[in-house]
Amino acid sequence: LRDLLMMVPGPTIIPPEVREALAQPSLYHRGEAFAELLAECTRGLQGLLGTQQPVAILATSGTGAVEAMIVNTLSPGDRVLAVASGKFGRRMGEIAAVYGAAVTWSEVVPGEAANPVAVAEKLDADQYRALLFVYNETSTGVKQPAAGLAQVAVARGAMALSDCVSAIAGMPVAMDTWGLAGVAAGSQKALMLPPGLAVVALSEAALRAAGNARMPRFYLDIRKALASLGKGQTPFTPNVNAVLALRAALRLIYAEGLPEFQLRHRRLARACRAAALAAGLELLASSEECASDVVTAIRSPLGVDSGVLVRAVRERHSIVISGGQDSLKGAIFRIGHLGAAQLSDLCRTWEAIAAELRLLGYHCDPQACIAAAERAYAGKG
C-alpha cells in the first residue's frame, strides 16, 4: 500500500507520534493508568470545545456521536428545526426523524451560510424543542454562524445541538459561551486520529433533558458514559489504543498552542482559496467570511467532471482530494487542509490539481497557484 497524502476533510494525515500511540501495547482499561489517561483527554477536549462540561468518549464514528447527541436529548414527537446546510446538516434532521421527531427544515443554498435572523423567524413560527445545525458543513466547505445560531435558539428556549465533527480543534468552538446545548465531534479530522472515536458534550440543561428524553438508546446512552467517566472508565470496552492516540494528538495540539494551531488552519484555508482563484476557478463558498477554515470546496471548470479530476490526482499523484456529494457530485472538488497538513502539502496538492486540469483541457498555471498560495499564507495579498 502506498502512503497517500490525505488532503480530504477526513481521514487526515496521522502524525508519527499518533501512529506510535496506536501501536502501543494494551493498557488495562479498568485501572488507574487508564483513568489518568481519560482525565487528561477530557481536559484537552474541554479546551477544544470551550466547555467545563464532562466530555463523553464513544467508540463510534462522528455520525454515531451526532446520533448520540440527538437521542439523548429529544423525545419522539418533539418539534425540531434542522438547518439544511448540506449533506451533514440534512443528516442531523434525518436522524431526528428516524427516531420520531417532527422535523422542519431551514433551507440554505449550498455555498451560503444560514442567516440567524431567518432561522429566528422560523423558530418563532412554532414551539421548537431544538435547533440542529452543523458548525462546519463539510459537504460545501461553509462555516455556519454557530454563535449566532446558538443565540437565537437560546433566546427562544430551544436547545442548540451542533455537529462539530469536522470543526473540532481546527476551528474555535466556545460551547459554554455560545450557549450550545450539545456538541458532537469525531476523531478523523483535525484531531489527526483514525476514525472510530467520537466525543459528545452536553450542557447542564441538556443533561437534565437527557433524564426525560424518550428516544431509545443503549450503546449511545450518554448518561452511562458520564457515570463511568466519574470512575475513570467507559461503560463499554473502550478503544484503548485510540484513546492513547487521542492523548498523543492533544499533546501535539497544545504543544503547538491552540490559537497557533487554529491560526495555521485559517492561513492554510486562505492559501487554498488564493490558489483556486489564481487558477481562475470559482469557490463554492459565497464569501470569504463563511469559507471554512478546514475544507475548501471549488467549482469544477465547465466541461470537467470533478470525479475524473479527483481520480487522476489520486492515481497519478498519490494525493487524495474529494469530489462533491449528492447534488454536488461532479460539480465541485474539495480539499481538506486540517490537522497535520502543512503549506508544503497544500502546494504539492495544487501542483497536481493544476497539472491534471491542464490535461483535462482547462488551462491554468501551476506555478501561479503555488505562488498565490504562498503569498496568502504569509498574509501578503
Add this chain to the structure above:
Amino acid sequence: LRDLLMMVPGPTIIPPEVREALAQPSLYHRGEAFAELLAECTRGLQGLLGTQQPVAILATSGTGAVEAMIVNTLSPGDRVLAVASGKFGRRMGEIAAVYGAAVTWSEVVPGEAANPVAVAEKLDADQYRALLFVYNETSTGVKQPAAGLAQVAVARGAMALSDCVSAIAGMPVAMDTWGLAGVAAGSQKALMLPPGLAVVALSEAALRAAGNARMPRFYLDIRKALASLGKGQTPFTPNVNAVLALRAALRLIYAEGLPEFQLRHRRLARACRAAALAAGLELLASSEECASDVVTAIRSPLGVDSGVLVRAVRERHSIVISGGQDSLKGAIFRIGHLGAAQLSDLCRTWEAIAAELRLLGYHCDPQACIAAAERAYAGKG
C-alpha cells in the same frame, strides 16, 4: 506504561503483526484497495461465522453490534425470550426492552448452561418473535448450547439472535447450519484486535425482517452497511486501520488453520481448568461440557475476595485477570485464554495466582498447578 500480559476475556494480547497494521499509513476508504481489503475481511469473517451471508463491519464495540442485530430485526411490542445466562445474556434483553420489546426471561443458574428443552417449553407458551442468547457467556465462563437453542427457536418460527462477541474465532460458529438468524461479534477477543470494530451477519430471513423492523436506527442500520458493502465501502467513515488490523489477524488465524486455532483454545481451556483443580479450587461452570473454550471462571476460596487477588496479580505480576461482575463480584475470578495466548502465558498466570493465593492465606502449590496445566494441554490426564 508497562506491557501487561492480558489474560482477561478481552481485550486480549495483540500480536506484533496486528500492531503493525494498526500503525500503517492511512488508506483511502473509497478506493479499490479498500474494497479489496473489505472483500478479504468479509471472506475471512464468513469462515469464522460459518455463513455465506454478507458480514457488516461496524465501528462500535461488541455491545454496539449486539444492539445493531436487535434493532435491525425487531419492532417495538415484539415478544422476545431472552436467555438470562449472566451479565451479557441479560444485556441482550435489556437492549430489546429499551427499544420497546416485550421481554420474557429464561433464567439460568450462573455456571449452568441453558437447557434447550426448557427454553422450548417457554417458547411454546407464547408467540415469540425472537430468542436472544449469548453463545459464550463471558461473565460466567459458560458455553451455551447454541445449536440446540437455535434449533428450538427455528422449529417455532422465532429468530435466533446470538451474541457471539467472545465466541468468534475461538469457538466454532456455524450460523447457516445451526439456523441462526443473526450473529454479532467484537474485535477485542479471539480476533486479537483492539476494541472498536464489530461485525454483524443476518440470515436471508432476518434481512427480510429488517425491511419491516420498526426499532429506530441510523448509525447502526445494517441495511446501509450491506448496501455499501456491495460497493466495497462502509456507510460511515470506517476505522481503516482497524480493518487493516483485522486482515492481519485473519491471516494469522487462517495461517494457523481455523480448526487448529480452535483446538488450541480447547486445550488451553482444559489446561486452565486442570490448574484450578490442582490448586484445590472449584470451577463455576457446572460441567466439563459447558465450560467455555475462551474464558474460565473459578470460585474464589473461602475468605478470599477475588477483587483483592485480581489486583495483586496485576500490580505485582503485571498480569491482568478479571474478577466477577454484578452478583458474582468478589466471588469468582476469570482467566481469558484466547486469541494469541499460549500455554506459557497461562502457566505464568497460574504461577502468579498461586503465589498470591498463598499470601492471602490459601495454600496451594504453584508447581502442581503448572504441571497439571501442562499435562492437560498435552492431552494426558
